Amino acid sequence: MELTGDGPPADVSTHCRRELMHAVWTILLDDDFLYAYEHGIIILCPDGVSRRFYPRIFTYSADHPEK
Amino acid sequence: MAIDTAATDENITLELELEHEAPLPNDTSQNPSHFQPSVETDPEINAVGRPVRKKRLTWKLLQQLPAPPSPLSEPLTAFEGIEPISKTSLPSCDSEVVWKAIKTTENSFGLYREYPHIPTHNPDDTLCLLNLVDHSPPINETELSASVSTPLTLNSSSSNAASFFPFKNSTIFGMMSWMWTGSSMKSIGEMKKLVDFLKSNDFKKDDLAMFDIHAETTKFDNYLERPATDNLQDGWRESEIIIQVPDGKIHSKDSIPTFKVPGFHHRSLVNVIKAAYSDPASTSFHYMPFKSFWKDSSTPESVPQRVYDELYSSDAMIEAHMKLQQQPPELGCALERVIASLMLWSDSTHLANFGTASLWPVYLFFGNQSKWVRGKPKTASCHHVAYIPKVSSGYSI
Numbered sequence: 001m002e003l004t005g006d007g008p009p010a011d012v013s014t015h016c017r018r019e020l021m022h023a024v025w026t027i028l029l030d031d032d033f034l035y036a037y038e039h040g041i042i043i044l045c046p047d048g049v050s051r052r053f054y055p056r057i058f059t060y061s062a063d064h065p066e067k
Numbered sequence: 068m069a070i071d072t073a074a075t076d077e078n079i080t081l082e083l084e085l086e087h088e089a090p091l092p093n094d095t096s097q098n099p100s101h102f103q104p105s106v107e108t109d110p111e112i113n114a115v116g117r118p119v120r121k122k123r124l125t126w127k128l129l130q131q132l133p134a135p136p137s138p139l140s141e142p143l144t145a146f147e148g149i150e151p152i153s154k155t156s157l158p159s160c161d162s163e164v165v166w167k168a169i170k171t172t173e174n175s176f177g178l179y180r181e182y183p184h185i186p187t188h189n190p191d192d193t194l195c196l197l198n199l200v201d202h203s204p205p206i207n208e209t210e211l212s213a214s215v216s217t218p219l220t221l222n223s224s225s226s227n228a229a230s231f232f233p234f235k236n237s238t239i240f241g242m243m244s245w246m247w248t249g250s251s252m253k254s255i256g257e258m259k260k261l262v263d264f265l266k267s268n269d270f271k272k273d274d275l276a277m278f279d280i281h282a283e284t285t286k287f288d289n290y291l292e293r294p295a296t297d298n299l300q301d302g303w304r305e306s307e308i309i310i311q312v313p314d315g316k317i318h319s320k321d322s323i324p325t326f327k328v329p330g331f332h333h334r335s336l337v338n339v340i341k342a343a344y345s346d347p348a349s350t351s352f353h354y355m356p357f358k359s360f361w362k363d364s365s366t367p368e369s370v371p372q373r374v375y376d377e378l379y380s381s382d383a384m385i386e387a388h389m390k391l392q393q394q395p396p397e398l399g400c401a402l403e404r405v406i407a408s409l410m411l412w413s414d415s416t417h418l419a420n421f422g423t424a425s426l427w428p429v430y431l432f433f434g435n436q437s438k439w440v441r442g443k444p445k446t447a448s449c450h451h452v453a454y455i456p457k458v459s460s461g462y463s464i
Contacts, residue, residue, distance in 0.1 A: 012313060019310035020328060024455050027306055028429070032337040039397055040404060041337060043344045047188050051354065052400060053407040055340055056387050058378060058434050060411045 021062070166389065177364045178374065183389065186355040187403060233290040234283065238274035241267075243283055302334040308456070333453035339431060340407055343450065352435035353377075354405040356384040378408055378434035408434030413455070429453040 033055065040052035113119045169182040231240040241264045249257055264270055308328040318324070343349060359380040360371040378384055387406050396404065415427040431450040432441055441448045 016310055016312060016326065019312075020308060020455065023308045023310055024331065024333075024429075024453065027308070027331065028333060028336060028453055030335065030337075032335060036337050036340070041341065042400075042402060043341055045188070045344060045354075046347045046350050049187060050402055051405045052397065052402045053340065053344060053405050054391055055336070055407045055409055057409045057411060058383055058387075062411075062413045063415060 173362060173364065177362050179360055179362065179371075180380075181358040181360065182355060183357070183385070183392075184355065186353075186357075188350075188354055190351045190353060233286055236271070236274045237269035238271050239278060239283060241269050242275070242278070243287060246280070247284075247287075302338050303332055304334065305329075306331045306333065328456050330456040331453070333429075336409075336431070336452060339450050339452055340409075343433060344407065348446070349435075351437065351440055352433065353379040353437075354403070354435065356380060356388050356406075358385065377437055378410070384408060384434065406435075410434050415455075415457070425457070427455040427457060429455065 040054040044050045166183045171180045173179045234240040308331050309325050311323045312326045356379045359374040361374050362371040363369040410432040412430040418424040428451050431452045
């Protein structure tokens with residue numbers, strides 16, 4: 001690191017990875033998604049009926065590399 | 068073997084009526100677990116002089132073919148006024164939205180379902196035996212349910228005008244395609260391909276007036292090596308992630324040192340959802356969750372047991388659905404409100420058994436689909452929505 005001159009210690013790396021995951025989800029759950037969560041989005045389904053879909057997350061399996 | 072025994076009386080039944088439902092025919096092949104051997108008669112003697120052993124059908128022969136769930140009959144408007152007997156799954160019932168326990172009849176395995184309202188779309192109506200078995204069907208079976216096996220095609224909307232890009236027309240496209248694909252040596256096969264192309268309507272002699280193979284190839288190379296940001300039509304975007312890093316010193320809020328991680332490719336979740344739910348393959352999706360029950364038909368007084376087999380028969384989905392129905396609707400919108408259930412995975416993988424190339428994708432699956440379909444790779448049920456860049460341990464800012 002330019003600031004300290006050494007490589008980052010292990011717990012800083014872990015911190016960075018955690019921050020990375022959180023930042024990733026901040027980007028993925030964008031305004032469009034949050035709007036859809038609240039108000040739903042209208043989609044024309046293949047059976048010809050339009051429905052208002054509200055996305056809901058039911059499962060999230062993540063492997064979080066510790067190192 | 069009659070698979071649709073229970074579906075012969077296709078009425079929507081209430082819980083009370085279930086007690087009086089005609090018992091399944093007393094056929095031992097229907098209830099293999101309760102098989103009773105018939106009364107022993109005097110054993111016959113075979114040619115050798117030994118008693119002939121009474122032959123009983125093995126489990127494999129007794130085993131029933133998988134049966135689809137019983138169909139729900141056409142909605143009867145008269146049913147709407149009948150009060151439900153079973154309780155809702157939510158504790159608060161003061162709103163008008165109640166759980167109308169609309170039950171299907173039991174199928175041959177004793178399974179039945181209970182819907183909260185009459186479903187507007189039941190994908191299981193179109194299930195046939197081929198959808199329920201694991202082995203691939205014999206060649207002469209042509210009745211494969213297309214809705215279950217067709218893979219999703221997300222980028223299916225490409226107009227004709229853009230399809231020859233970066234080449235001007237179909238002629239140049241075809242010539243370049245012939246030149247740069249297939250074998251690099253002259254052969255009869257390559258000749259055939261070329262002649263077929265020249266005979267087709269895609270080839271027009273006038274288009275080749277200014278054709279220069281070097282120029283076209285250079286154009287093609289430039290197209291292939293264009294920077295990634297040009298790929299907007301796929302919906303993939305590339306962003307930089309900025310994370311805050313501690314360096315052991317005290318900082319004010321604005322001057323915390325940050326570390327930029329570039330190369331985060333992702334696409335809009337909403338677009339993926341829209342594309343998937345409007346695709347024809349989504350006819351296999353369930354929009355309305357239900358409770359699944361099993362009733363032991365050999366003992367009529369047994370209590371039906373709840374069966375949890377899919378995300379759309381789970382309490383979580385049912386709760387989310389009821390909560391959504393009780394929420395005030397959007398202004399001026401009378402459309403059916405439905406849950407799009409998302410299942411997310413992220414997993415870092417190595418791309419090959421050698422080297423260090425690796426990816427860390429985020430996958431999206433839809434819980435509205437049956438797990439039996441979702442788990443099959445050829446149904447293309449998995450959607451990649453992001454690739455997380457790795458932060459290597461040897462980084463320096």
